Amino acid sequence: MRINESKAWYMDSSDEDQRKPHRLIPNQPVFLDELKRLGVFYWKLNADIYETDPELERIRKDHGYSYMDIITIHKDTLPNYEEKLKMFFDEHLHLDDEIRYILDGQAYFDVRDKEDRWIRIAMNKGDLITLPAGIYHRFTLDETNYTKAMRLFVGEPVWKAYNRPADDFDVRQKYVASLQGS
Ligand SMILES: CSCCC(=O)/C(O)=C/O
Numbered sequence: 276m277r278i279n280e281s282k283a284w285y286m287d288s289s290d291e292d293q294r295k296p297h298r299l300i301p302n303q304p305v306f307l308d309e310l311k312r313l314g315v316f317y318w319k320l321n322a323d324i325y326e327t328d329p330e331l332e333r334i335r336k337d338h339g340y341s342y343m344d345i346i347t348i349h350k351d352t353l354p355n356y357e358e359k360l361k362m363f364f365d366e367h368l369h370l371d372d373e374i375r376y377i378l379d380g381q382a383y384f385d386v387r388d389k390e391d392r393w394i395r396i397a398m399n400k401g402d403l404i405t406l407p408a409g410i411y412h413r414f415t416l417d418e419t420n421y422t423k424a425m426r427l428f429v430g431e432p433v434w435k436a437y438n439r440p441a442d443d444f445d446v447r448q449k450y451v452a453s454l455q456g457s
């Protein structure tokens with residue numbers, strides 16, 4: 276299976292509004308296999324039944340995602356909306372995997388590839404993604420300015436983000452080592 280052309284792509288380098296798609300011309304798509312090599316995993320689920328979905332239950336059980344909450348990212352619902360959006364878009368890494376499931380609306384995750392190029396991943400309703408600990412990444416709403424996402428975590432959540440540069444962190448070095456030969 277592969278993410279189709281409109282799902283993930285290499286970004287242009289323009290400073291224009293972060294909420295725009297920023298595709299290269301011509302578009303340079305990125306497929307699921309390439310994301311997997313970076314340690315990024317993707318599932319498509321039925322978000323209409325997320326409260327009772329056996330597939331989601333199975334993923335949570337298999338991966339030990341014991342913690343779950345829901346965040347609605349919109350100017351009327353998220354306290355300190357502007358500040359948080361700015362924080363999410365600062366390039367950063369975490370000490371643990373970042374696991375997000377889009378229940379409504381849409382957004383983008385950007386991840387760095389091995390050559391340090393930005394890949395933009397379009398997240399729509401039903402998309403569940405896992406970003407590995409140590410990968411440099413960022414998040415933004417798109418031009419619709421709204422998404423509702425489930426946040427999953429193994430055990431008690433740690434939301435702390437470490438902005439780039441964090442190259443000396445063990446988690447970063449382990450992540451970079453994991454890319455060798457992939
Ligand atoms: C969709 S949840 C908000 C984004 C976030 O928590 C994060 O760490 C982005 O990288």
Ligand SMILES: [Fe+2]
Pocket residue numbers: 367368369373412413436
């Ligand atoms: Fe993050």
